Amino acid sequence: MKRNYKLRAALALLAAFHVFILLAGFFAPYGFATQDRDMAFAPPTRMHFVDAQDKFHARPFVYVFKNNISDSSYAEDLSYVYPLRLFVPGAPYKIAGMFSARVHLFGVDAPARISLLGTDGYGRDQFSRFLYGGQLSLFAGIIAAVLSVGIGIVVGSLAGFYGGWIDNGLMRGSDLFFALPWLYLLFAVRAALPLHVPEWEVFLLLVSVIGLIGWARPARLIRGVVLSARERNFVRAARGFGASDAYLLRRHVLPQTYGVALTQLALLIPQYILAEVTLSFLGLGIGEPVPSWGSLLATLQHYDVLSSYWWMFLPAVLLVPLFFAYHAAADALQERYESISL
Amino acid sequence: MKYLGRRLVHAILLLLAISLFSFVLLQLAPGDFFGSMRVNPRISQQTIDGLRATYGIDKPFPIRYAHWLASVANGQLGVSLAYNGPVAPLLRVRARNTLLLTGISTFFAWLLAIPIGLFSATRRGKAMDRASGAATSTLLAIPDLLLFLALLLLAVRTGWFPAGGMISPGLEDVGFWSRARDIARHVVLPALGLTIVTLPVLVRHVRSAVIQVLESPFIRAARGHGISGSRLLFRYVLRAASNPLISLLGFSIGTMLSASLLVEVVLSWPGLGPLLVEAILSRDVYVVVGAVMLSSVFLLAGNFVADLLLFASDPRIRVEQAE
Numbered sequence: 001m002k003r004n005y006k007l008r009a010a011l012a013l014l015a016a017f018h019v020f021i022l023l024a025g026f027f028a029p030y031g032f033a034t035q036d037r038d039m040a041f042a043p044p045t046r047m048h049f050v051d052a053q054d055k056f057h058a059r060p061f062v063y064v065f066k067n068n069i070s071d072s073s074y075a076e077d078l079s080y081v082y083p084l085r086l087f088v089p090g091a092p093y094k095i096a097g098m099f100s101a102r103v104h105l106f107g108v109d110a111p112a113r114i115s116l117l118g119t120d121g122y123g124r125d126q127f128s129r130f131l132y133g134g135q136l137s138l139f140a141g142i143i144a145a146v147l148s149v150g151i152g153i154v155v156g157s158l159a160g161f162y163g164g165w166i167d168n169g170l171m172r173g174s175d176l177f178f179a180l181p182w183l184y185l186l187f188a189v190r191a192a193l194p195l196h197v198p199e200w201e202v203f204l205l206l207v208s209v210i211g212l213i214g215w216a217r218p219a220r221l222i223r224g225v226v227l228s229a230r231e232r233n234f235v236r237a238a239r240g241f242g243a244s245d246a247y248l249l250r251r252h253v254l255p256q257t258y259g260v261a262l263t264q265l266a267l268l269i270p271q272y273i274l275a276e277v278t279l280s281f282l283g284l285g286i287g288e289p290v291p292s293w294g295s296l297l298a299t300l301q302h303y304d305v306l307s308s309y310w311w312m313f314l315p316a317v318l319l320v321p322l323f324f325a326y327h328a329a330a331d332a333l334q335e336r337y338e339s340i341s342l
Numbered sequence: 343m344k345y346l347g348r349r350l351v352h353a354i355l356l357l358l359a360i361s362l363f364s365f366v367l368l369q370l371a372p373g374d375f376f377g378s379m380r381v382n383p384r385i386s387q388q389t390i391d392g393l394r395a396t397y398g399i400d401k402p403f404p405i406r407y408a409h410w411l412a413s414v415a416n417g418q419l420g421v422s423l424a425y426n427g428p429v430a431p432l433l434r435v436r437a438r439n440t441l442l443l444t445g446i447s448t449f450f451a452w453l454l455a456i457p458i459g460l461f462s463a464t465r466r467g468k469a470m471d472r473a474s475g476a477a478t479s480t481l482l483a484i485p486d487l488l489l490f491l492a493l494l495l496l497a498v499r500t501g502w503f504p505a506g507g508m509i510s511p512g513l514e515d516v517g518f519w520s521r522a523r524d525i526a527r528h529v530v531l532p533a534l535g536l537t538i539v540t541l542p543v544l545v546r547h548v549r550s551a552v553i554q555v556l557e558s559p560f561i562r563a564a565r566g567h568g569i570s571g572s573r574l575l576f577r578y579v580l581r582a583a584s585n586p587l588i589s590l591l592g593f594s595i596g597t598m599l600s601a602s603l604l605v606e607v608v609l610s611w612p613g614l615g616p617l618l619v620e621a622i623l624s625r626d627v628y629v630v631v632g633a634v635m636l637s638s639v640f641l642l643a644g645n646f647v648a649d650l651l652l653f654a655s656d657p658r659i660r661v662e663q664a665e
Contacts, residue, residue: 176360183599
């Protein structure tokens with residue numbers, strides 16, 4: 001029961017994360033490209049309950065940040081409070097690319113601004129950019145992982161089920177992918193593609209590059225499962241009754257690989273998110289002005305940003321619980337399917 | 343020996359396949375190194391065509407590949423267009439630096455992973471084991487990039503360590519020992535980063551390998567005979583657990599090289615990583631192929647060494663091959 005609890009906790013955290021990112025427009029107080037040049041590199045907005053006159057407010061409020069030009073520092077203007085409002089109308093956005101809406105979960109009245117993770121060099125809200133960036137990075141990771149595991153299932157089950165020269169050929173092919181360190185392989189494939197491409201093509205390109213080179217490991221693991229599955233007595237019996245290969249694969253063999261496939265999926269997604277982050281960080285992936293988790297971190301390559309604005313690290317810090325949840329889910333899945341197969 | 347010979351032939355064939363694979367890939371790449379010159383109005387099309395002919399990149403694919411293979415046989419590995427010289431000397435320095443960094447990190451990662459793994463395996467389910475499990479899971483969830491950037495920040499803010507590079511400027515020509523001391527100061531941060539990144543996976547594997555042996559009947563028998571404590575652990579358990587761990591050593595080199603690529607770029611360690619990224623950005627084809635091939639040589643060499651060690655340490659493999 002304890003294991004089950006762990007898996008559930010991980011899944012709940014993952015679900016929350018994904019909903020936040022899927023509905024980025026609603027949860028983000030600003031658009032990802034909304035600039036405010038007077039608010040460049042503003043630190044995270046602080047929430048207050050007690051104002052300058054020692055009066056307690058039940059509703060949290062913020063102060064306006066005043067930019068001190070001489071030493072480019074920010075100070076709170078304590079003369080007026082701006083309460084945090086829920087369900088405020090703001091910039092229009094689209095949910096899942098279909099439904100237009102204007103309501104944001106939270107916000108404050110102008111001229112105050114609320115930026116939970118601070119702002120970047122153009123005064124754009126890092127929290128909003130993190131959520132919008134997730135739409136690219138997180139979903140690129142998921143789609144690429146599904147692609148890898150999908151190819152892995154096809155290749156692994158063909159190799160394991162038919163054996164012989166099919167097995168030999170496919171596994172020699174996968175050797176090629178094991179003989180290169182993964183990041184070098186990724187870079188080699190990336191090197192073959194145009195450096196500067198329109199944003200939507202970049203997304204597709206990243207997904208296919210990352211997805212296509214990662215199939216070797218899932219394929220090998222699934223081949224192993226299929227090898228043992230096809231020798232199980234009930235599979236032999238079904239074959240003896242005249243079941244066709246396609247039926248055997250679909251009905252008896254493939255269902256036994258789902259545990260491994262799911263575990264691999266949970267392991268690959270964080271790895272692939274990191275792949276996008278790495279590529280974009282190095283300028284080989286998604287670039288400005290489109291936010292992705294990698295391009296958010298790319299500003300840290302500048303020495304002054306790295307050393308002066310600690311909040312620019314926060315997007316990367318937020319990835320830690322996400323990855324933790326994915327790994328916990330992978331561990332729990334693995335334990336679960338191992339105990340079933342025994 | 344026949345077994346090892348077969349592995350060697352397999353590795354060489356793989357390298358050939360990889361070279362062909364990377365060549366085909368780069369053949370697909372749009373544009374070339376001289377493409378950016380085309381926008382410069384002061385360079386005529388004739389000049390560009392002349393340059394392309396000089397470097398032989400206007401020839402059809404099979405001829406270019408044959409040329410490249412010939413230059414590999416010469417030990418030149420093709421020509422770098424950006425550096426205007428053979429690739430091999432460029433790669434040699436960079437590869438040496440990468441090997442230095444990954445070698446140090448591999449050493450320390452294993453030095454830490456074996457005692458920690460043994461310690462948690464023998465105290466399975468106890469508080470210390472759970473603590474180390476939680477620590478490894480947390481470390482595993484920290485993105486490599488975040489860790490490396492944090493190390494860079496540490497260097498920049500505190501000044502305890504140099505913020506990147508390998509040698510302080512002006513120290514290139516001093517005596518061997520002061521140079522070594524300077525390099526040692528520079529290697530601390532990247533090696534620390536690499537060690538932390540690879541440690542959790544190693545600890546997990548050591549732990550599970552040791553647990554598997556601890557549960558096996560012969561250990562229970564040994565316990566029944568009164569052998570216990572460190573004698574049991576080091577003479578019997580660790581020896582039996584060494585097989586999967588040696589395979590893991592070969593395997594972990596790939597992870598180490600990948601992580602090294604990133605740490606080298608972030609902390610500007612002059613290894614293969616920055617060279618590769620630079621070459622990709624400037625379309626310096628032969629440098630890309632050379633760096634990728636070299637990384638694969640390291641990985642395959644690591645696996646080969648692991649095979650040798652397995653052959654030496656595990657009688658079962660020797661017997662299996664003799665049959």
